Amino acid sequence: MNDAELHKRYPWARLHALDYPVRLDALxxxxxxxxxxxxxxxxxxxxxxxxxxxxxxxxxRRVRRLAKQVAPxxxxxxxxxxxxxxxxxxxxxxxxxxGREGPFVAINSGAIPEQLLESELFGHxxxxxxxxxxxxxxxxxxxxxxxxxxxxxxxxxxxxxxxLLRVLEERVIERVGGTTSIPVDVRVIxxxxxxxxxxxxxxxxxxDLFYRLSVFPIEIAPLRDRTDDIEPLVFEFVDRLCRDRSVxxxxxxxxxxxxxRYAWPGNVRELANLIERLVVTRPNGIVTAxxxxxxxxxxxxxxxxxxxxxxxxxxxxxxxxxxxxxGFDLREHLAHIEQGIxxxxxxxxxxxxxxxxxxxxxxxxxxxxxxxxxxxxxxxKGHK
Amino acid sequence: MADQxxxxxxxxxxxxxxxxxxxxxxxxxxxxVCTAAPDEWxxxxxxxxxxxxxxxxxxxxxxxNAIMSGVAQFDPNVPxxxxxxxxxx
Numbered sequence: 001m002n003d004a005e006l007h008k009r010y011p012w013a014r015l016h017a018l019d020y021p022v023r024l025d026a027l028x029x030x031x032x033x034x035x036x037x038x039x040x041x042x043x044x045x046x047x048x049x050x051x052x053x054x055x056x057x058x059x060x061r062r063v064r065r066l067a068k069q070v071a072p073x074x075x076x077x078x079x080x081x082x083x084x085x086x087x088x089x090x091x092x093x094x095x096x097x098x099g100r101e102g103p104f105v106a107i108n109s110g111a112i113p114e115q116l117l118e119s120e121l122f123g124h125x126x127x128x129x130x131x132x133x134x135x136x137x138x139x140x141x142x143x144x145x146x147x148x149x150x151x152x153x154x155x156x157x158x159x160x161x162x163x164l165l166r167v168l169e170e171r172v173i174e175r176v177g178g179t180t181s182i183p184v185d186v187r188v189i190x191x192x193x194x195x196x197x198x199x200x201x202x203x204x205x206x207x208d209l210f211y212r213l214s215v216f217p218i219e220i221a222p223l224r225d226r227t228d229d230i231e232p233l234v235f236e237f238v239d240r241l242c243r244d245r246s247v248x249x250x251x252x253x254x255x256x257x258x259x260x261r262y263a264w265p266g267n268v269r270e271l272a273n274l275i276e277r278l279v280v281t282r283p284n285g286i287v288t289a290x291x292x293x294x295x296x297x298x299x300x301x302x303x304x305x306x307x308x309x310x311x312x313x314x315x316x317x318x319x320x321x322x323x324x325x326x327g328f329d330l331r332e333h334l335a336h337i338e339q340g341i342x343x344x345x346x347x348x349x350x351x352x353x354x355x356x357x358x359x360x361x362x363x364x365x366x367x368x369x370x371x372x373x374x375x376x377x378x379x380x381k382g383h384k
Numbered sequence: 385m386a387d388q389x390x391x392x393x394x395x396x397x398x399x400x401x402x403x404x405x406x407x408x409x410x411x412x413x414x415x416x417v418c419t420a421a422p423d424e425w426x427x428x429x430x431x432x433x434x435x436x437x438x439x440x441x442x443x444x445x446x447x448x449n450a451i452m453s454g455v456a457q458f459d460p461n462v463p464x465x466x467x468x469x470x471x472x473x
Contacts, residue, residue: 001445001448002468003466003468006448006452006466009452010452010456012456012460013452013455013456013460013464014460014461014462014463014464015463015464015465015466016463016464016465016466017465017466017467017468018438018465018466018467018468019467019468019469019470020440020441020467020468020469020470021470022405022408022467024408024411024412027408027409027412028412030465031409031412031436034435034436034463034465132456132460134456134457134460136460136461
Protein backbone atom coordinates (compact mmCIF):
# COMPACT_ATOMS: atom_id res chain seq x y z
CA MET A 1 0.00 0.00 0.00
CA ASN A 2 1.52 3.34 -0.94
CA ASP A 3 1.31 6.58 1.04
CA ALA A 4 -1.56 8.02 -0.99
CA GLU A 5 -3.66 4.90 -0.46
CA LEU A 6 -2.87 4.89 3.23
CA HIS A 7 -3.82 8.55 3.65
CA LYS A 8 -7.04 7.96 1.76
CA ARG A 9 -7.93 4.88 3.72
CA TYR A 10 -6.86 6.13 7.13
CA PRO A 11 -7.19 9.92 7.11
CA TRP A 12 -7.27 10.01 10.90
CA ALA A 13 -3.87 8.40 11.18
CA ARG A 14 -0.72 10.41 11.94
CA LEU A 15 1.27 8.91 9.13
CA HIS A 16 4.92 9.54 8.41
CA ALA A 17 6.94 7.97 5.61
CA LEU A 18 10.47 6.62 5.81
CA ASP A 19 12.59 4.97 3.16
CA TYR A 20 14.03 1.57 3.95
CA PRO A 21 16.95 0.85 4.36
CA VAL A 22 16.86 3.72 6.78
CA ARG A 23 19.23 6.64 6.54
CA LEU A 24 20.20 8.13 9.89
CA ASP A 25 19.46 11.69 8.84
CA ALA A 26 15.99 10.73 7.61
CA LEU A 27 15.30 8.77 10.79
CA UNK A 28 16.46 11.70 12.89
CA UNK A 29 14.15 14.02 10.96
CA UNK A 30 11.15 11.74 11.50
CA UNK A 31 11.86 11.36 15.21
CA UNK A 32 12.27 15.09 15.56
CA UNK A 33 9.00 15.66 13.71
CA UNK A 34 7.22 13.21 15.99
CA UNK A 35 8.59 14.84 19.09
CA UNK A 36 7.68 18.31 17.86
CA UNK A 37 4.19 17.43 16.74
CA UNK A 38 3.07 14.70 19.08
CA UNK A 39 5.36 14.74 22.04
CA UNK A 40 4.07 15.86 25.38
CA UNK A 41 4.28 19.58 25.78
CA UNK A 42 7.79 20.01 27.04
CA UNK A 43 8.53 22.20 29.99
CA UNK A 44 11.21 23.62 27.77
CA UNK A 45 14.83 22.86 28.31
CA UNK A 46 14.47 20.80 31.44
CA UNK A 47 12.79 23.60 33.29
CA UNK A 48 9.97 21.35 34.30
CA UNK A 49 6.34 22.31 34.11
CA UNK A 50 6.56 25.38 36.29
CA UNK A 51 6.84 27.79 33.38
CA UNK A 52 9.23 29.87 35.45
CA UNK A 53 11.17 32.48 33.55
CA UNK A 54 14.82 32.39 34.53
CA UNK A 55 17.03 35.44 34.42
CA UNK A 56 17.16 38.99 35.59
CA UNK A 57 18.08 40.93 32.48
CA UNK A 58 16.05 44.02 31.67
CA UNK A 59 14.40 42.14 28.82
CA UNK A 60 13.42 39.16 30.94
CA ARG A 61 12.04 41.46 33.63
CA ARG A 62 9.99 43.20 30.93
CA VAL A 63 8.63 39.89 29.61
CA ARG A 64 7.84 38.77 33.15
CA ARG A 65 5.95 42.01 33.78
CA LEU A 66 3.98 41.74 30.53
CA ALA A 67 3.08 38.12 31.22
CA LYS A 68 1.80 39.04 34.67
CA GLN A 69 -0.23 41.94 33.25
CA VAL A 70 -1.95 39.93 30.57
CA ALA A 71 -2.40 36.66 32.50
CA PRO A 72 -5.74 37.37 34.23
CA UNK A 73 -7.43 38.59 31.05
CA UNK A 74 -8.73 36.46 28.21
CA UNK A 75 -6.76 38.46 25.65
CA UNK A 76 -5.09 36.48 22.88
CA UNK A 77 -1.32 36.74 23.16
CA UNK A 78 1.20 36.56 20.35
CA UNK A 79 4.71 35.65 21.47
CA UNK A 80 7.50 36.47 19.04
CA UNK A 81 11.10 35.37 19.22
CA UNK A 82 13.82 33.33 17.61
CA UNK A 83 13.74 29.55 17.94
CA UNK A 84 14.88 28.41 21.34
CA UNK A 85 14.23 31.66 23.16
CA UNK A 86 11.64 30.12 25.45
CA UNK A 87 8.30 31.10 23.92
CA UNK A 88 6.56 28.11 25.47
CA UNK A 89 7.97 28.97 28.88
CA UNK A 90 6.40 32.41 28.61
CA UNK A 91 3.10 30.88 27.49
CA UNK A 92 3.16 28.56 30.50
CA UNK A 93 3.95 31.43 32.79
CA UNK A 94 0.91 33.29 31.48
CA UNK A 95 -1.24 30.20 31.97
CA UNK A 96 0.08 29.57 35.48
CA UNK A 97 -0.73 33.12 36.51
CA UNK A 98 -4.09 33.24 34.77
CA GLY A 99 -6.03 31.42 37.45
CA ARG A 100 -7.63 29.30 34.75
CA GLU A 101 -8.37 25.83 36.02
CA GLY A 102 -8.30 23.97 32.72
CA PRO A 103 -5.13 22.43 31.27
CA PHE A 104 -2.33 23.97 29.26
CA VAL A 105 -2.44 22.27 25.86
CA ALA A 106 0.33 22.90 23.34
CA ILE A 107 0.61 22.07 19.68
CA ASN A 108 3.19 22.81 17.01
CA SER A 109 1.02 23.88 14.12
CA GLY A 110 3.89 23.80 11.65
CA ALA A 111 4.87 20.21 12.35
CA ILE A 112 1.55 18.50 11.68
CA PRO A 113 0.68 17.55 8.11
CA GLU A 114 -1.99 19.84 6.67
CA GLN A 115 -4.49 17.02 6.13
CA LEU A 116 -4.32 16.05 9.80
CA LEU A 117 -4.27 19.47 11.38
CA GLU A 118 -8.00 20.11 11.25
CA SER A 119 -8.82 16.86 13.02
CA GLU A 120 -6.02 17.53 15.48
CA LEU A 121 -7.30 21.00 16.34
CA PHE A 122 -11.04 20.44 16.22
CA GLY A 123 -11.45 16.68 16.61
CA HIS A 124 -13.72 14.50 14.53
CA UNK A 125 -17.02 12.67 14.75
CA UNK A 126 -17.27 8.92 14.49
CA UNK A 127 -17.56 7.92 10.86
CA UNK A 128 -16.36 11.31 9.62
CA UNK A 129 -13.98 9.41 7.38
CA UNK A 130 -12.82 5.85 6.88
CA UNK A 131 -11.09 4.72 10.01
CA UNK A 132 -12.70 7.30 12.29
CA UNK A 133 -13.98 4.53 14.50
CA UNK A 134 -14.66 6.76 17.44
CA UNK A 135 -15.44 10.38 18.15
CA UNK A 136 -12.38 12.27 19.24
CA UNK A 137 -12.08 15.66 20.85
CA UNK A 138 -9.54 17.98 19.31
CA UNK A 139 -6.94 20.04 21.14
CA UNK A 140 -9.26 23.04 21.42
CA UNK A 141 -11.75 20.97 23.37
CA UNK A 142 -8.99 19.40 25.44
CA UNK A 143 -7.91 22.88 26.48
CA UNK A 144 -11.40 23.86 27.60
CA UNK A 145 -11.23 26.10 30.63
CA UNK A 146 -7.49 26.40 30.14
CA UNK A 147 -4.97 27.69 27.65
CA UNK A 148 -4.27 26.54 24.12
CA UNK A 149 -0.76 27.27 22.95
CA UNK A 150 -0.33 27.29 19.17
CA UNK A 151 3.37 27.25 18.47
CA UNK A 152 4.81 28.08 15.05
CA UNK A 153 1.61 29.78 13.99
CA UNK A 154 3.51 31.42 11.14
CA UNK A 155 3.78 28.02 9.47
CA UNK A 156 0.10 27.20 9.69
CA UNK A 157 -1.42 26.28 6.30
CA UNK A 158 -3.65 28.97 4.75
CA UNK A 159 -6.80 26.82 4.91
CA UNK A 160 -6.40 26.34 8.63
CA UNK A 161 -5.74 30.03 9.17
CA UNK A 162 -9.29 30.75 8.00
CA UNK A 163 -10.73 28.17 10.37
CA LEU A 164 -8.67 29.40 13.28
CA LEU A 165 -9.82 32.95 12.62
CA ARG A 166 -13.41 31.81 12.86
CA VAL A 167 -12.77 30.11 16.19
CA LEU A 168 -11.10 33.21 17.57
CA GLU A 169 -13.97 35.40 16.43
CA GLU A 170 -16.88 33.17 17.40
CA ARG A 171 -15.40 31.04 20.16
CA VAL A 172 -16.99 27.91 18.75
CA ILE A 173 -15.52 24.91 16.99
CA GLU A 174 -16.98 22.27 14.76
CA ARG A 175 -15.54 18.77 14.71
CA VAL A 176 -14.63 17.26 11.35
CA GLY A 177 -17.76 15.51 10.10
CA GLY A 178 -19.87 17.26 12.73
CA THR A 179 -22.75 19.66 12.28
CA THR A 180 -22.92 21.14 15.74
CA SER A 181 -21.07 24.21 16.85
CA ILE A 182 -19.39 23.53 20.18
CA PRO A 183 -18.61 26.54 22.37
CA VAL A 184 -15.09 26.50 23.74
CA ASP A 185 -13.86 28.55 26.66
CA VAL A 186 -10.20 28.62 25.72
CA ARG A 187 -7.53 31.25 26.09
CA VAL A 188 -5.33 31.23 22.98
CA ILE A 189 -1.64 32.01 22.99
CA UNK A 190 0.19 31.83 19.67
CA UNK A 191 3.90 32.00 18.98
CA UNK A 192 6.21 32.15 16.03
CA UNK A 193 9.81 32.76 15.09
CA UNK A 194 8.67 34.07 11.71
CA UNK A 195 8.43 37.67 10.63
CA UNK A 196 4.64 37.74 10.30
CA UNK A 197 4.37 41.11 8.54
CA UNK A 198 6.78 39.76 5.92
CA UNK A 199 4.69 36.58 5.62
CA UNK A 200 1.61 38.75 5.15
CA UNK A 201 3.42 40.71 2.47
CA UNK A 202 4.33 37.43 0.75
CA UNK A 203 0.71 36.28 0.90
CA UNK A 204 1.50 33.42 3.27
CA UNK A 205 -0.24 34.70 6.35
CA UNK A 206 -3.65 36.31 6.72
CA UNK A 207 -3.55 39.90 7.85
CA ASP A 208 -6.90 39.62 9.66
CA LEU A 209 -5.62 36.63 11.63
CA PHE A 210 -2.45 38.51 12.49
CA TYR A 211 -4.42 41.39 13.99
CA ARG A 212 -6.75 38.99 15.77
CA LEU A 213 -3.77 37.18 17.32
CA SER A 214 -1.65 40.14 18.19
CA VAL A 215 -4.02 41.70 20.68
CA PHE A 216 -1.18 41.52 23.17
CA PRO A 217 2.20 40.89 21.55
CA ILE A 218 5.22 39.90 23.62
CA GLU A 219 8.62 39.86 22.00
CA ILE A 220 11.42 37.79 23.52
CA ALA A 221 14.93 38.96 22.78
CA PRO A 222 17.53 36.46 21.58
CA LEU A 223 19.89 35.22 24.30
CA ARG A 224 22.83 37.12 22.81
CA ASP A 225 21.00 40.36 23.60
CA ARG A 226 20.37 39.48 27.24
CA THR A 227 23.69 38.13 28.41
CA ASP A 228 22.79 38.85 32.04
CA ASP A 229 20.45 35.86 31.83
CA ILE A 230 23.21 33.45 30.91
CA GLU A 231 24.70 32.88 34.34
CA PRO A 232 21.35 32.32 36.13
CA LEU A 233 20.26 30.02 33.30
CA VAL A 234 23.48 28.02 33.53
CA PHE A 235 23.12 27.54 37.28
CA GLU A 236 19.45 26.66 36.95
CA PHE A 237 20.23 23.97 34.36
CA VAL A 238 23.20 22.67 36.32
CA ASP A 239 21.18 22.45 39.55
CA ARG A 240 18.29 20.70 37.92
CA LEU A 241 20.32 18.23 35.89
CA CYS A 242 22.72 17.42 38.71
CA ARG A 243 19.82 16.83 41.08
CA ASP A 244 18.18 14.51 38.55
CA ARG A 245 21.36 12.53 38.03
CA SER A 246 22.84 12.73 41.51
CA VAL A 247 26.07 14.27 40.29
CA UNK A 248 27.71 17.63 40.80
CA UNK A 249 29.23 20.06 38.35
CA UNK A 250 31.07 23.31 38.92
CA UNK A 251 31.25 25.89 36.17
CA UNK A 252 34.30 28.09 36.51
CA UNK A 253 34.18 31.87 36.20
CA UNK A 254 36.29 31.77 33.03
CA UNK A 255 33.79 29.35 31.46
CA UNK A 256 30.89 31.61 32.39
CA UNK A 257 32.72 34.53 30.80
CA UNK A 258 33.11 32.55 27.57
CA UNK A 259 29.45 31.58 27.65
CA UNK A 260 28.50 35.22 28.03
CA ARG A 261 30.53 36.13 24.95
CA TYR A 262 29.14 33.44 22.68
CA ALA A 263 26.38 34.43 20.22
CA TRP A 264 24.02 31.49 21.00
CA PRO A 265 22.33 31.10 17.61
CA GLY A 266 20.19 28.31 19.13
CA ASN A 267 19.38 30.52 22.12
CA VAL A 268 18.37 29.00 25.48
CA ARG A 269 17.80 25.59 23.92
CA GLU A 270 21.42 25.50 22.77
CA LEU A 271 22.63 26.55 26.21
CA ALA A 272 20.52 23.86 27.88
CA ASN A 273 21.87 21.23 25.50
CA LEU A 274 25.43 22.28 26.23
CA ILE A 275 24.93 22.03 29.99
CA GLU A 276 23.31 18.63 29.60
CA ARG A 277 26.31 17.47 27.57
CA LEU A 278 28.72 18.78 30.19
CA VAL A 279 26.82 17.06 32.99
CA VAL A 280 27.11 13.79 31.08
CA THR A 281 30.74 14.14 30.02
CA ARG A 282 32.11 15.66 33.22
CA PRO A 283 30.07 14.29 36.11
CA ASN A 284 31.45 15.52 39.43
CA GLY A 285 33.89 17.70 37.54
CA ILE A 286 34.83 21.32 37.12
CA VAL A 287 34.24 23.01 33.79
CA THR A 288 36.75 25.62 32.75
CA ALA A 289 36.84 27.64 29.54
CA UNK A 290 39.12 24.99 28.05
CA UNK A 291 36.42 22.35 28.44
CA UNK A 292 33.94 24.22 26.30
CA UNK A 293 33.43 23.18 22.68
CA UNK A 294 35.26 25.17 20.05
CA UNK A 295 32.47 27.31 18.62
CA UNK A 296 32.06 28.79 22.07
CA UNK A 297 35.72 29.07 22.89
CA UNK A 298 36.51 30.58 19.52
CA UNK A 299 33.67 33.06 19.43
CA UNK A 300 35.84 35.80 20.86
CA UNK A 301 35.08 39.33 19.93
CA UNK A 302 38.55 40.46 20.97
CA UNK A 303 40.34 38.08 18.66
CA UNK A 304 42.69 39.69 16.18
CA UNK A 305 41.13 39.84 12.77
CA UNK A 306 41.78 36.48 11.31
CA UNK A 307 40.61 34.30 9.49
CA UNK A 308 43.26 33.12 7.11
CA UNK A 309 41.81 31.82 3.90
CA UNK A 310 42.89 28.39 2.79
CA UNK A 311 41.91 27.58 -0.74
CA UNK A 312 38.56 28.98 -1.67
CA UNK A 313 36.19 27.61 0.88
CA UNK A 314 37.76 27.02 4.27
CA UNK A 315 38.72 29.41 6.98
CA UNK A 316 40.60 28.79 10.17
CA UNK A 317 40.28 30.44 13.50
CA UNK A 318 43.16 29.63 15.76
CA UNK A 319 43.88 25.98 15.18
CA UNK A 320 40.33 25.16 14.22
CA UNK A 321 38.93 24.76 10.76
CA UNK A 322 35.51 26.18 10.09
CA UNK A 323 33.48 24.47 7.40
CA UNK A 324 31.32 26.54 5.11
CA UNK A 325 27.61 26.33 5.83
CA UNK A 326 26.68 25.41 2.28
CA GLY A 327 28.64 22.18 2.07
CA PHE A 328 32.20 21.19 1.39
CA ASP A 329 34.03 18.80 -0.93
CA LEU A 330 37.01 17.44 1.00
CA ARG A 331 38.51 15.59 -1.95
CA GLU A 332 38.45 18.68 -4.12
CA HIS A 333 39.92 20.78 -1.36
CA LEU A 334 42.79 18.36 -0.71
CA ALA A 335 43.47 18.16 -4.44
CA HIS A 336 43.65 21.96 -4.54
CA ILE A 337 46.17 22.00 -1.71
CA GLU A 338 48.22 19.18 -3.25
CA GLN A 339 48.30 20.99 -6.57
CA GLY A 340 49.64 24.14 -4.95
CA ILE A 341 52.34 22.27 -3.05
CA UNK A 342 53.50 20.42 -6.18
CA UNK A 343 53.61 23.67 -8.11
CA UNK A 344 55.79 25.24 -5.42
CA UNK A 345 58.07 22.21 -5.28
CA UNK A 346 58.49 22.25 -9.05
CA UNK A 347 59.24 25.94 -9.03
CA UNK A 348 61.83 25.54 -6.27
CA UNK A 349 63.39 22.60 -8.13
CA UNK A 350 63.62 24.68 -11.33
CA UNK A 351 61.22 22.30 -12.97
CA UNK A 352 63.39 19.22 -12.31
CA UNK A 353 60.87 16.53 -11.50
CA UNK A 354 63.32 14.20 -9.79
CA UNK A 355 64.46 16.95 -7.43
CA UNK A 356 60.87 18.06 -6.73
CA UNK A 357 59.87 14.46 -6.02
CA UNK A 358 62.74 14.10 -3.55
CA UNK A 359 61.75 17.33 -1.91
CA UNK A 360 58.17 16.10 -1.57
CA UNK A 361 59.20 12.65 -0.39
CA UNK A 362 57.37 10.83 -3.15
CA UNK A 363 58.52 8.76 -6.13
CA UNK A 364 59.25 10.35 -9.48
CA UNK A 365 56.59 8.29 -11.26
CA UNK A 366 54.00 9.33 -8.70
CA UNK A 367 54.86 12.98 -9.17
CA UNK A 368 54.73 12.70 -12.96
CA UNK A 369 51.34 11.14 -12.69
CA UNK A 370 50.12 13.96 -10.45
CA UNK A 371 51.58 16.60 -12.76
CA UNK A 372 49.72 15.01 -15.65
CA UNK A 373 46.49 14.72 -13.66
CA UNK A 374 46.56 18.35 -12.59
CA UNK A 375 47.78 19.60 -15.95
CA UNK A 376 50.76 21.36 -14.35
CA UNK A 377 53.73 22.77 -16.20
CA UNK A 378 57.29 22.22 -15.03
CA UNK A 379 57.92 25.82 -14.15
CA UNK A 380 61.34 27.02 -13.22
CA LYS A 381 61.80 29.20 -10.18
CA GLY A 382 60.97 32.75 -11.00
CA HIS A 383 59.14 31.84 -14.16
CA LYS A 384 55.46 32.30 -14.11
CA MET B 385 11.85 13.72 26.23
CA ALA B 386 9.05 11.32 26.66
CA ASP B 387 8.31 9.84 30.04
CA GLN B 388 9.98 6.62 31.11
CA UNK B 389 6.93 4.45 30.51
CA UNK B 390 6.60 5.28 26.83
CA UNK B 391 7.82 2.94 24.16
CA UNK B 392 8.48 2.98 20.43
CA UNK B 393 7.43 -0.22 18.70
CA UNK B 394 9.01 -1.57 15.55
CA UNK B 395 6.77 -4.02 13.73
CA UNK B 396 8.41 -6.04 11.06
CA UNK B 397 8.03 -9.51 9.63
CA UNK B 398 11.77 -10.06 9.62
CA UNK B 399 13.26 -10.15 13.10
CA UNK B 400 16.76 -9.20 12.01
CA UNK B 401 15.56 -6.10 10.15
CA UNK B 402 13.43 -5.09 13.13
CA UNK B 403 16.41 -5.45 15.49
CA UNK B 404 18.60 -3.37 13.20
CA UNK B 405 16.06 -0.59 13.12
CA UNK B 406 15.59 -0.81 16.89
CA UNK B 407 19.32 -0.25 17.33
CA UNK B 408 19.24 2.72 14.99
CA UNK B 409 16.32 4.34 16.81
CA UNK B 410 17.97 3.76 20.18
CA UNK B 411 21.09 5.37 18.80
CA UNK B 412 19.03 8.51 18.18
CA UNK B 413 18.50 9.05 21.91
CA UNK B 414 14.94 7.82 22.11
CA UNK B 415 13.04 6.15 24.91
CA UNK B 416 12.50 2.42 25.14
CA VAL B 417 12.29 0.69 21.76
CA CYS B 418 10.81 -2.80 21.32
CA THR B 419 10.32 -5.03 18.32
CA ALA B 420 7.15 -6.97 17.67
CA ALA B 421 5.56 -9.25 15.12
CA PRO B 422 2.43 -7.86 13.40
CA ASP B 423 0.07 -10.02 15.42
CA GLU B 424 1.55 -9.46 18.89
CA TRP B 425 2.28 -5.76 19.17
CA UNK B 426 -0.52 -5.09 21.66
CA UNK B 427 0.81 -7.78 24.00
CA UNK B 428 4.37 -6.50 23.61
CA UNK B 429 3.21 -3.00 24.51
CA UNK B 430 1.81 -4.06 27.86
CA UNK B 431 1.08 -1.05 30.06
CA UNK B 432 3.51 1.25 28.32
CA UNK B 433 2.40 4.38 26.57
CA UNK B 434 2.90 4.00 22.82
CA UNK B 435 5.15 6.80 21.62
CA UNK B 436 5.27 5.80 17.95
CA UNK B 437 4.89 2.80 15.72
CA UNK B 438 7.37 1.92 12.97
CA UNK B 439 5.81 -0.37 10.38
CA UNK B 440 8.27 -2.37 8.26
CA UNK B 441 8.20 -2.44 4.47
CA UNK B 442 7.74 -6.17 4.14
CA UNK B 443 4.32 -6.49 5.77
CA UNK B 444 1.33 -7.57 3.74
CA UNK B 445 -1.61 -5.23 3.17
CA UNK B 446 -3.65 -7.45 5.48
CA UNK B 447 -1.08 -7.00 8.26
CA UNK B 448 -0.99 -3.25 7.70
CA ASN B 449 -4.79 -3.05 7.77
CA ALA B 450 -4.91 -5.06 10.98
CA ILE B 451 -2.32 -2.80 12.58
CA MET B 452 -4.18 0.34 11.51
CA SER B 453 -7.44 -0.99 12.93
CA GLY B 454 -5.66 -1.84 16.15
CA VAL B 455 -4.16 1.64 16.41
CA ALA B 456 -7.53 3.26 15.67
CA GLN B 457 -9.05 1.42 18.61
CA PHE B 458 -6.06 1.78 20.89
CA ASP B 459 -5.08 5.42 20.31
CA PRO B 460 -5.55 7.14 16.93
CA ASN B 461 -3.14 9.88 18.05
CA VAL B 462 -0.12 7.60 17.84
CA PRO B 463 2.30 8.57 15.06
CA UNK B 464 2.75 5.74 12.57
CA UNK B 465 5.90 5.63 10.48
CA UNK B 466 5.41 3.61 7.32
CA UNK B 467 8.65 2.36 5.87
CA UNK B 468 8.90 1.84 2.15
CA UNK B 469 11.56 -0.17 0.38
CA UNK B 470 13.87 2.21 -1.44
CA UNK B 471 15.59 1.17 -4.62
CA UNK B 472 18.36 3.66 -3.88
CA UNK B 473 19.42 1.64 -0.90
